[in-house]
Amino acid sequence: MKPFRSPWFGPALIFVLALLPAWVRAAEPGFPTVVRIENGLLAGLRSTDGGVMSFKGIPFAAPPVGDLRWKEPQRAPDWAGVRPADAFGPSPMQPMPRPFGVYTQEFLIPAQPVSEDCLYLNVWTGAKAPSERRPVIVWIYGGGFGTGGSNVPIYDGEALAARGVVFVSINYRVGVFGFFAHPELTKESPNKASGHYALMDQLAALQWVKRNIAIFGGDPDNVTVAGQSAGAMSISALAGSPLARGLFRRVIAESGSLLVREGAFRTVDRAAAEQSGLAMMNAAGAKSLAELRARPAEAILEALRGRFFPVVDGYVLPESVPDLYADGPPLEIDLLTGWNADETRGAAPVSAAAYREQLRSRFGADALAVLRQYPAENEVDAGVSQRAFSRDETFGVAGFKWAMLQARAGRRAYVYSFERKPPARGDYVRYGAFHTAEVPYALGTLSFLQNRPLEAIDRTLSNQMMAYWVNFARTGDPNGPDLPVWNKFATNIGGSLTLSETVTYGPTPNFEGLLLLLRLLDPSPTR
Numbered sequence: 001m002k003p004f005r006s007p008w009f010g011p012a013l014i015f016v017l018a019l020l021p022a023w024v025r026a027a028e029p030g031f032p033t034v035v036r037i038e039n040g041l042l043a044g045l046r047s048t049d050g051g052v053m054s055f056k057g058i059p060f061a062a063p064p065v066g067d068l069r070w071k072e073p074q075r076a077p078d079w080a081g082v083r084p085a086d087a088f089g090p091s092p093m094q095p096m097p098r099p100f101g102v103y104t105q106e107f108l109i110p111a112q113p114v115s116e117d118c119l120y121l122n123v124w125t126g127a128k129a130p131s132e133r134r135p136v137i138v139w140i141y142g143g144g145f146g147t148g149g150s151n152v153p154i155y156d157g158e159a160l161a162a163r164g165v166v167f168v169s170i171n172y173r174v175g176v177f178g179f180f181a182h183p184e185l186t187k188e189s190p191n192k193a194s195g196h197y198a199l200m201d202q203l204a205a206l207q208w209v210k211r212n213i214a215i216f217g218g219d220p221d222n223v224t225v226a227g228q229s230a231g232a233m234s235i236s237a238l239a240g241s242p243l244a245r246g247l248f249r250r251v252i253a254e255s256g257s258l259l260v261r262e263g264a265f266r267t268v269d270r271a272a273a274e275q276s277g278l279a280m281m282n283a284a285g286a287k288s289l290a291e292l293r294a295r296p297a298e299a300i301l302e303a304l305r306g307r308f309f310p311v312v313d314g315y316v317l318p319e320s321v322p323d324l325y326a327d328g329p330p331l332e333i334d335l336l337t338g339w340n341a342d343e344t345r346g347a348a349p350v351s352a353a354a355y356r357e358q359l360r361s362r363f364g365a366d367a368l369a370v371l372r373q374y375p376a377e378n379e380v381d382a383g384v385s386q387r388a389f390s391r392d393e394t395f396g397v398a399g400f401k402w403a404m405l406q407a408r409a410g411r412r413a414y415v416y417s418f419e420r421k422p423p424a425r426g427d428y429v430r431y432g433a434f435h436t437a438e439v440p441y442a443l444g445t446l447s448f449l450q451n452r453p454l455e456a457i458d459r460t461l462s463n464q465m466m467a468y469w470v471n472f473a474r475t476g477d478p479n480g481p482d483l484p485v486w487n488k489f490a491t492n493i494g495g496s497l498t499l500s501e502t503v504t505y506g507p508t509p510n511f512e513g514l515l516l517l518l519r520l521l522d523p524s525p526t527r
Helices: 011-019 158-162 185-186 197-216 230-238 270-283 291-292 297-303 352-373 379-408 426-431 458-477 513-521
Strands: 034-037 040-043 053-059 082-084 120-125 134-140 168-169 218-228 250-254 335-338 415-416 497-498 505-506
Touching: 034 197, 082 185, 120 158, 120 197, 134 197, 134 230, 134 458, 134 497, 158 168, 158 458, 158 497, 168 197, 185 270, 185 291, 197 218, 197 230, 230 250, 230 379, 335 379, 335 458, 335 497, 352 379, 352 513, 379 415, 379 513, 458 497
Parallel strands: 040 082, 134 168, 134 218, 218 250, 250 335, 335 415, 415 497
Antiparallel strands: 034 040, 053 120, 120 168, 497 505
């Protein structure tokens, strides 16, 4: 991207601006604030009500294109003049976003811009001066490690910034651009590792936050990393990586982690990832990395297809995530985590007899214990149980294990169960409290939802969740005035905050079922 030179900013004015403090406030609402970060001057935009400034499309690393494809993120180039920060940067390279299932456009990136040149982040702040040192929330998106971007409407940061945090959303490379491993890539790497580019992007963004966020009124020593689905899974990997030390103090992990050894989502061994990379390159008819790097990004996306997950590369992840947590959580952090009542892997239920047979085939003698927690005495029970089992196996046990490890180590963990079924029409009603449903409540972005007949209770719940999330980011404790008490998770009963039409605290739903799944899916000392 070429440096921006506005006709309004001549050399004389640039010289004057360079002499000003890093924080330069507009004289009247609507006039962009100009700040100096490590790479140059940025001009942001003030919100309609004048309370929040946004700075979008800030490069935190060099474009990972050409020879930098499949390399660790490099320092972003400096620019001359004042760079406008009034629009999101391009989303990462990925298939064309199209609505599917319950996911209408507000849950997806826009169709354009999408580019391999994608390493940009966005900042929202309501601070008036850098001396405020507001808590910082850094948002990492989901998307199954193959899709997603920070320019998703429901990830807008204005509402939380208005409540007192500095909100940052980041991009990272996804799919083949973020996780491709290959023996040649490992050989050329200074760290003798490959397949870790997405996590390195996330680390680079967090390092940028550490160096620059005070300019926006944020506290670089009070950073909370928050994310959902693959974002939460990424955070569990970051919290186990030695490279993340000192970059954040707290974690909000919504619907996901990589902590369960035989869970639905796991890290991949580097040798296996490299062999997969070799097979993909051969299938694409390429003879060298140089040839692959010379191909257009669109051709790479078409030719190197597959499912990608974080790689145990020996550098970012010295071991699998469960192994990194074998002696307890590696970092001394506070944890807020949970899952949704109706999030599943999407497979249609089978008959009661077929379900019982599936369990016997998979768990052998333990199938009876599973059936006691997820019964199939009739077709109705079997359908309900299969959805509950899918939820707990895919998302519940991942957060449950993390909370158990935190509690055993004497560290703070707060667990929620999101059970509010967002109001819906037509076919959307059947999805209930679906995967990702909690995000617009937690981030205060309900106004972006399409064709949802929201009720007063939805706005009340959103206000409560925002308050919990901001309180947690500020102190590590989500509790505050006029909020139902949220107690810490305990190893004997669990303990979860139910987020629904009413907000109440009580035993974790299906605590015994989650304990059983943890024993079956995580055969390790950490259970």
